[in-house]
Amino acid sequence: MKSISILGSTGSIGTQSLDVARWRNYDVVALAAGNNLKLLEEQIHEFKPQFVSCQDALLTTLQDLLKGNEHSQVLTTNELAEVEVDTVIAAIPGIAGLEPTIRALKKGRHVALANKEAMVVAGPLVWEVARANNATLTPLDSEHSALFQCLVGEPKEAIDKLILTASGGPFRTEPADLSNIKPEQALKHPNWSMGAKVTIDSATLFNKGLEVLEAHFLFEFPLDNIEVVVHPQSLIHGLVRFTDGSIKAQIGPHDMRYPIQYGIEYPDRPNIPLEPLPILGEWTFFEPDLKRFPSLAMAYEAGRIAGTAPTALNAADEIAVAAFLDGKIPFTAIPEILESVLEQLPTQALTWDNITTINHKARQHAEQLCLNY
Numbered sequence: 001m002k003s004i005s006i007l008g009s010t011g012s013i014g015t016q017s018l019d020v021a022r023w024r025n026y027d028v029v030a031l032a033a034g035n036n037l038k039l040l041e042e043q044i045h046e047f048k049p050q051f052v053s054c055q056d057a058l059l060t061t062l063q064d065l066l067k068g069n070e071h072s073q074v075l076t077t078n079e080l081a082e083v084e085v086d087t088v089i090a091a092i093p094g095i096a097g098l099e100p101t102i103r104a105l106k107k108g109r110h111v112a113l114a115n116k117e118a119m120v121v122a123g124p125l126v127w128e129v130a131r132a133n134n135a136t137l138t139p140l141d142s143e144h145s146a147l148f149q150c151l152v153g154e155p156k157e158a159i160d161k162l163i164l165t166a167s168g169g170p171f172r173t174e175p176a177d178l179s180n181i182k183p184e185q186a187l188k189h190p191n192w193s194m195g196a197k198v199t200i201d202s203a204t205l206f207n208k209g210l211e212v213l214e215a216h217f218l219f220e221f222p223l224d225n226i227e228v229v230v231h232p233q234s235l236i237h238g239l240v241r242f243t244d245g246s247i248k249a250q251i252g253p254h255d256m257r258y259p260i261q262y263g264i265e266y267p268d269r270p271n272i273p274l275e276p277l278p279i280l281g282e283w284t285f286f287e288p289d290l291k292r293f294p295s296l297a298m299a300y301e302a303g304r305i306a307g308t309a310p311t312a313l314n315a316a317d318e319i320a321v322a323a324f325l326d327g328k329i330p331f332t333a334i335p336e337i338l339e340s341v342l343e344q345l346p347t348q349a350l351t352w353d354n355i356t357t358i359n360h361k362a363r364q365h366a367e368q369l370c371l372n373y
Ligand SMILES: NC(=O)c1ccc[n+]([C@@H]2O[C@H](COP(=O)([O-])OP(=O)(O)OC[C@H]3O[C@@H](n4cnc5c(N)ncnc54)[C@H](OP(=O)(O)O)[C@@H]3O)[C@@H](O)[C@H]2O)c1
Pocket: 007, 008, 009, 010, 011, 012, 013, 014, 032, 033, 034, 035, 036, 037, 054, 055, 077, 090, 091, 092, 093, 094, 096, 114, 115, 116, 117, 140, 141, 142, 192, 193, 194, 195, 196, 197, 198, 256
């Protein structure tokens, strides 16, 4: 029986990981939520984890809720990330997920990584920590899981291109004018059911930009050899073209439980109790429209600048998306804020201290821009 811990257990990836835990009968040793203590309580009741956590401000409330429960001990999220398990599922979104992910890697754990932002802001440093501690990483993002699966057993020098597919989001072709888009429209993703932040990022295509950067750092592969193709059906998740001209693609239903199970079980492929994908229907492909969705081009730009530029862009996006969801800025302001932060914040070398400083400065800058709308 495999043992797991889940950072972000009450979210979209977290709850789907628990589906996998149910059918694979994993020992769920530790669960960390954010604010949703009601759902966490239900999860504690069902899975009886030894360790539980939530946002720091709610730790005392959680302790009070668990009075009389001898089995589950309350820890901080960073402490919980270090608990001994076979696999840590890192699914706290944004830069908030970076430190617990690093804590788990420092303990030499296997990390199944959903938190793409850790790779985006600190990829080379994350690999340094992982290698120094004999820790291992598998991607949970469906596109990166697809590329990972296509790359198994292939020589590095034979890889020509990594190709990520994008659904194109809810506004791929219409409306012509994106300025009046409301949060509830942007939260309706055509194919995937995900957390709010990643869903808005999918609507601006910034999520694909983050994924390009994630692939660049995760596979240590040149940025300019990573392409994006729009595939509205979201059935082909990633493709690898080799130097001999062959292309390998990974195909599967748009259901995150497939890449989650693969990321935990790799290299095994146990049965999955879900309906197999019918190989019928239309599969289409388009070039992304970078005029309509400039955030994708900005992610490439940040990757080319390198250093702390991806940190600045990621921080600006976290602030801009939160402001859009709060009704404070229009949808079309999101890429404008990204552009301004990228242009105006001087890039520094990639160090842990510089990531902290630039993350803070970019947030302040983006917050100021949001106030001016
Ligand atoms: N959902 C997908 O299909 C998908 C696909 C690929 C990659 N990803 C990536 O996976 C990560 C998680 O995405 P998601 O869609 O699962 O997000 P989500 O549904 O918003 O869930 C986020 C989880 O993290 C917790 N959390 C949020 N902020 C926290 C903080 N500061 N400290 C501690 N816990 C915190 C939340 O707790 P509460 O809800 O209790 O507040 C929740 O359990 C993201 O990096 C995303 O880009 C997601």
